[in-house]
Amino acid sequence: MSAEKSAFQKLTVSGSPHIHGPESVSKIMWGVVIALLPALTVSIYYFGRPAVRTIIVSTAACVACEWLIQRFMLKKPVTVQDGSAVITGLLLAFNLPATLPWWMTVLGAMAAIGLAKMAYGGLGNNPFNPALVGRVFLLISFPVAMTTWPRPQPMADLERQAVEISAAAGSTATDALTGPTPLGLIKEGLQQGMTIDESIKHLGLTPWEMLTGQHAGSLGEVSVLAILLGGLFLLWRRIITWHIPAAFLGSAFVFAAILHAADPQAFLPPGFSLLSGGIMLGAFFMATDMVTSPMTPWGKIIFGLGCGVLTILIRNFGAYPEGVSFAILIMNAFVPLINRGFKPKRYGC
Amino acid sequence: MKTFHKGGVHPNDNKLNADAPAQVLTYNGPFCIMVSQHLGAPSRPIVQKGDQVKRGQPLTENTAFPGSVVHAPVSGTVQNVTEAPDTGNFARPAIFIQPEGDEKEDFISDDPTLEREISLSPQEIIERIKDMGIVGLGGACFPTHVKLSVPKDGKAEYLLINGVECEPYLIDDYRLMLDKPDEILVGIRILMKALSVDKAIVGIEANKPKAIALLRQKAADCDGITVEALRMKYPQGAEKQLVKALTGREVPSGKLPIHTGCVIQNVGTCFAVYEAVQKHKPLTERLVTVTGPCVESPRNFWVKIGTPVSALVEACGGRPENTGKVIAGGPMMGKALPHLDLPVTKGLSALLLLPEEQAHRRTAEHCIRCGKCVEACPMGLEPYLLHAAVRNKRMDLCERHHITDCIECGCCQYTCPSFRPLLDTLRLGKSKVNQIIRNRNTPTR
Numbered sequence: 001m002s003a004e005k006s007a008f009q010k011l012t013v014s015g016s017p018h019i020h021g022p023e024s025v026s027k028i029m030w031g032v033v034i035a036l037l038p039a040l041t042v043s044i045y046y047f048g049r050p051a052v053r054t055i056i057v058s059t060a061a062c063v064a065c066e067w068l069i070q071r072f073m074l075k076k077p078v079t080v081q082d083g084s085a086v087i088t089g090l091l092l093a094f095n096l097p098a099t100l101p102w103w104m105t106v107l108g109a110m111a112a113i114g115l116a117k118m119a120y121g122g123l124g125n126n127p128f129n130p131a132l133v134g135r136v137f138l139l140i141s142f143p144v145a146m147t148t149w150p151r152p153q154p155m156a157d158l159e160r161q162a163v164e165i166s167a168a169a170g171s172t173a174t175d176a177l178t179g180p181t182p183l184g185l186i187k188e189g190l191q192q193g194m195t196i197d198e199s200i201k202h203l204g205l206t207p208w209e210m211l212t213g214q215h216a217g218s219l220g221e222v223s224v225l226a227i228l229l230g231g232l233f234l235l236w237r238r239i240i241t242w243h244i245p246a247a248f249l250g251s252a253f254v255f256a257a258i259l260h261a262a263d264p265q266a267f268l269p270p271g272f273s274l275l276s277g278g279i280m281l282g283a284f285f286m287a288t289d290m291v292t293s294p295m296t297p298w299g300k301i302i303f304g305l306g307c308g309v310l311t312i313l314i315r316n317f318g319a320y321p322e323g324v325s326f327a328i329l330i331m332n333a334f335v336p337l338i339n340r341g342f343k344p345k346r347y348g349c
Numbered sequence: 350m351k352t353f354h355k356g357g358v359h360p361n362d363n364k365l366n367a368d369a370p371a372q373v374l375t376y377n378g379p380f381c382i383m384v385s386q387h388l389g390a391p392s393r394p395i396v397q398k399g400d401q402v403k404r405g406q407p408l409t410e411n412t413a414f415p416g417s418v419v420h421a422p423v424s425g426t427v428q429n430v431t432e433a434p435d436t437g438n439f440a441r442p443a444i445f446i447q448p449e450g451d452e453k454e455d456f457i458s459d460d461p462t463l464e465r466e467i468s469l470s471p472q473e474i475i476e477r478i479k480d481m482g483i484v485g486l487g488g489a490c491f492p493t494h495v496k497l498s499v500p501k502d503g504k505a506e507y508l509l510i511n512g513v514e515c516e517p518y519l520i521d522d523y524r525l526m527l528d529k530p531d532e533i534l535v536g537i538r539i540l541m542k543a544l545s546v547d548k549a550i551v552g553i554e555a556n557k558p559k560a561i562a563l564l565r566q567k568a569a570d571c572d573g574i575t576v577e578a579l580r581m582k583y584p585q586g587a588e589k590q591l592v593k594a595l596t597g598r599e600v601p602s603g604k605l606p607i608h609t610g611c612v613i614q615n616v617g618t619c620f621a622v623y624e625a626v627q628k629h630k631p632l633t634e635r636l637v638t639v640t641g642p643c644v645e646s647p648r649n650f651w652v653k654i655g656t657p658v659s660a661l662v663e664a665c666g667g668r669p670e671n672t673g674k675v676i677a678g679g680p681m682m683g684k685a686l687p688h689l690d691l692p693v694t695k696g697l698s699a700l701l702l703l704p705e706e707q708a709h710r711r712t713a714e715h716c717i718r719c720g721k722c723v724e725a726c727p728m729g730l731e732p733y734l735l736h737a738a739v740r741n742k743r744m745d746l747c748e749r750h751h752i753t754d755c756i757e758c759g760c761c762q763y764t765c766p767s768f769r770p771l772l773d774t775l776r777l778g779k780s781k782v783n784q785i786i787r788n789r790n791t792p793t794r
Contacts, residue, residue, distance in 0.1 A: 294720075
């Protein structure tokens with residue numbers, strides 16, 4: 001009886017292959033989220049409740065924005081569960097000062113998801129990294145708020161301080177609670193006629209403090225060690241390959257070394273260049289974004305080289321103290337060209 | 350350990366019950382022999398309804414190139430010469446035979462003793478292989494004698510023997526290497542003589558250490574035959590990848606392995622060649638793996654060509670209740686069967702039964718441009734780009750990006766995290782581009 005029944009059961013017919021590998025989009029996306037956890041933990045340790053608030057607001061705003069657009073504007077199936085909006089939200093938060101007013105964070109999230117991602121057709125179609133578009137949008141719109149960095153104070157209640165910061169805005173009292181980033185300080189010093197050596201001395205940070213991120217900066221970028229840990233996880237999980245981070249950091253180091261050798265008092269030393277600012281976060285998490293980076297190994301190397309050189313150029317010659325965001329966004333624009341120029345080597349050629 | 354270097358994937362090999370001995374499948378019902386079981390020009394039946402046939406008697410003829418013939422697997426009466434569904438459920442010419450008695454053609458030797466001495470000349474060997482209907486048993490079914498007739502612009506240096514069996518689940522080649530190593534080695538020597546080459550390399554993946562050790566030990570007495578263990582990677586059993594892995598050479602785009610001095614034969618084919626040349630036996634039976642996660646006891650069967658596929662499944666305890674898909678061949682390149690009322694053909698290496706929960710694809714999502722398909726493609730193509738080009742009907746782009754080089758191994762689709770049907774579209778585009786190229790090269794009147 002059972003044999004008879006099963007004989008009538010329909011068989012599925014489809015083209016080969018009939019099995020699939022273990023990877024899926026949501027596994028990749030949640031893998032990135034896991035890789036962000038070390039830096040996330042450190043940022044909460046340093047910046048306390050404002051960091052928690054910014055992270056939650058940014059992530060929630062990104063997810064909500066994507067959901068609203070898909071549900072009500074595009075009237076298409078909602079795909080927020082794939083985790084990509086969560087990553088954009090986290091990365092955007094990582095690129096903001098922890099004490100940024102919440103409504104600015106929401107605006108940044110709207111720019112990231114609405115302008116940079118959904119307007120182009122959603123996941124996979126955006127030419128520019130959404131989180132960086134959100135950050136640059138905020139940087140241009142609110143330059144003061146975006147460059148008012150809280151000093152890291154382990155486990156301190158920064159919420160109260162944040163209120164004081166906004167109350168004391170403009171007055172000298174702010175300096176006790178906020179401070180410039182190392183890069184910002186050096187840029188300022190150079191403008192005031194100080195040499196690099198004097199500025200770094202004035203900064204007074206040990207390499208260990210630089211590695212662990214005990215200085216002012218964006219929420220998630222300060223701790224080099226935490227980011228490296230996440231980056232290693234990404235490499236181990238094969239979510240990213242070594243090409244972009246290696247080319248990015250390598251070229252930045254070499255280019256900075258050349259400039260520094262040419263004039264040690266006008267240009268940042270290479271080691272300092274790698275430990276400061278958002279270059280680590282950029283090299284491991286922002287530039288490696290699959291959607292906005294090239295397809296082939298050589299393409300990725302060229303992309304990373306461009307990012308590294310542009311970062312150092314902007315830092316040393318540009319108006320902004322930090323250039324990672326702009327460097328990556330500029331190189332994003334070159335990705336279609338790089339994909340055309342750097343084809344994989346074909347078998348039998 | 351050697352392997353090919355570009356692309357490839359590592360699916361779980363799932364060689365279930367690989368050490369179970371091969372069994373002979375007993376089946377007494379009517380046999381259905383497809384008239385054309387090879388890649389190339391179709392054959393013509395030469396028997397009629399009511400004819401008495403002996404075992405080993407040719408049933409078809411083929412004077413075209415490249416052509417091959419089929420033989421009666423049993424003695425009996427021709428019930429009908431009509432049509433039967435092939436694996437794609439298209440009706441194809443077929444000959445039905447009702448078995449009766451046990452008469453065989455006089456030239457066939459059923460003596461099982463090993464015959465080492467090769468008495469035929471190269472030309473006679475090729476002629477014999479053609480007459481005995483030997484085709485590539487790896488699955489492509491390309492007539493073997495055609496591969497042995499080296500074209501003018503090529504020169505054979507190496508005979509490469511494919512014992513890779515890189516498809517998950519498949520164990521028929523492995524079983525054959527363990528059961529018939531001497532016959533396979535004589536078969537290799539026959540092929541070497543036919544090609545007049547003095548070097549043969551047997552490539553076996555490292556997940557079959559017993560087969561490697563056994564063949565190495567036996568091959569020690571044979572001049573010019575070496576056994577190479579290969580690092581596991583799919584699609585190592587594909588001709589071009591095997592050439593690369595074993596010799597380091599690459600077959601130029603649009604050319605054949607012979608243009609790099611290599612001729613490739615499957616171990617199953619070597620055994621069939623031995624039987625044809627030394628025992629004068631036509632190819633009327635082969636080893637078939639019946640396996641799958643829901644099959645109670647996966648194993649190998651010696652099956653006569655023309656046996657219905659359902660008889661094989663019955664011999665394994667019947668079709669499990671939750672079977673969702675039955676695949677002829679491996680899970681990476683095999684064909685899903687529409688039903689089980691189909692005959693065994695020369696190219697059937699395995700029946701893979703997948704349970705209902707593994708029978709369906711996941712819904713395709715957006716391409717996230719991760720580049721994993723580019724990384725996985727063993728031919729160095731850009732599947733994501735070709736996929737988009739086919740969907741936008743840009744066949745010119747497809748041609749410019751070498752869609753015709755695609756070997757349809759399925760690595761791109763296997764690896765795609767968005768579950769996109771890359772190979773479906775690439776296959777479509779490839780056949781369209783081939784059509785366009787053919788039309789262009791045909792002078793219009």
